[in-house]
Amino acid sequence: MTRDGQRPRTLRAYGIAVVFLAAAVLVGAMAGAADLNPLATVAALLDRLPLVHLPQQLSALDRAVLFQIRLPRVVLGALVGGALALAGAGYQGVFRNPLVDSSLLGASAGAGLGATVAIVALGGADAATVPVAAFVGSLAGVALAYLAGVTGRPGTSTLLLAGLAVSMFLTAVQTYVLQRSSQDIQQVYSWLLGSLSAATWSQVTQILPYLAVSTAAVLLHGRHLDVLSVGDEEARSLGLRPGRIRLVVVAACALAAASAVAVSGLIGFVGIVVPHAVRRLAGTSYRLVLPLSMLFGAGFLVLADTVARTVVSPAELPIGVVTALIGSPAFVWILRSTRSVRT
Structure with missing residues (x-):
């Protein structure tokens, strides 16, 4: 397909992504124990934009619920979902495998071990320490996997096996720590x-710098990932260094995933399902897959969190349960479609 022929498809994909994210944010902002009027909610949100002044119909209490309780959660969910989807798409580009995400490279296991050690050491889930421990553990897990994978004869398969x-090792250590402190x-x-x-506005501001750096680094390598998808020899013939590209993208994706799990805990399947859906919509070029995965991942997790907090209200389901219920069948479908393409 020519570049001019691809442009309408690209614009359509971005349009769908923006509408999907906006709808998810609106649903997330309205849904809850206190029902908020849709038009009044939209007016309240738009009124916060620069140079926009609209008459307000929400009461002071409803505005407090919207801006101090629901909106921080929606924004944090969007950031986490976008980061996980971006990391998954980046890893899939590096390893040329649509079934790869951060959980296969030590990020999730490292975060789990870090959080477990912090909870056990402090005798409880401290809101300030556990995210930091999970963040450090996630980065350490990816670093260990990368160091183990580049020794000897480095390659994508070696890195995946090392991850x-x-x-498995970090999960075993976590299990041992839990057995020593069953309470x-x-x-x-x-x-x-x-x-x-x-979720709080403080958490949003804490992870924003890390997400900004990691997002910029991954998006700037979209063209390079397109070249890597053809093969390392082709990349070298164009003057690129595949090893350096993999290192930068893996490090940036690890930073994005670590920032996400630090404030949300472990949420699976976002990094696998969303990029695959984006490829079905917009094609395989990572210059499109990466940014679109962020937008769709943000909307997907906002909707998943809305389901998690409303379906059994006033109780809440863990958001990882909701994403697993959606992602598990999708993962099986992706696996079957991948096998059919290869055969």
Whole structure:
């Protein structure tokens, strides 16, 4: 398809992504124990934009619910979903495998171990320490996997196997720590299943710098990932260094995933399902897959969190349960479609 022929498809994909994210944000802002009028909610949100002044119909209490409780959760969910989807798409580009995400490279296992150690050491889930421990653990897990994978004869298969081995090792250590402190098992598993119930504007501002850096680094390598998808030899013939590209993209994706899991816990399948859906919509070029995965991932997680906090209200489901219920069948479908293409 020519560039001019691809342009309408690209514009359509971006249009769908923006509408999907906007609708998800609106649904997330309105849904809850206190019902908010849709038009009044939209007016209140638009009134916060520069140079926009609209008459307000929400009461002071409803505005407090919207801007201090629901909107921080919606924004944090969008950031986390976008980061996880971006990391998944980036890893899939590096390893040329649509079934790869951050959980296969030690990020999730490292975050789980870091959070577990922090909870056990402090005798509870401290809101300030656990995210930091999860962040450090996630980066450490990816670093260990990468160092193990580049020794000897480096390659994508070697890195994946190293990531799997490191993940299994860190999970084993986490299990041992839990067995030594069984009274903290419930708090640890609550964190592991993922939740945005404690979302605040402070958490949003804490992860924004890390997400900005990691997002910029990954998006700037979209063209390089397109070249890598053809093969390392072709990349070298064009003057690129595949090893350096993989290192930068893996590090940036690890930073994005670590920032996300630090504030949300472990949320699976976003990094696998969303990029695959984007490829079906917009094609395989990573210059499109990466930014569109961010937009669709943000909307997907906002909707998943809305389901998690409303379907059994006033209780909440762990958001990881909701994404697993959606992602597991989708993963099987992706696996079957991938096999059919290869055969």
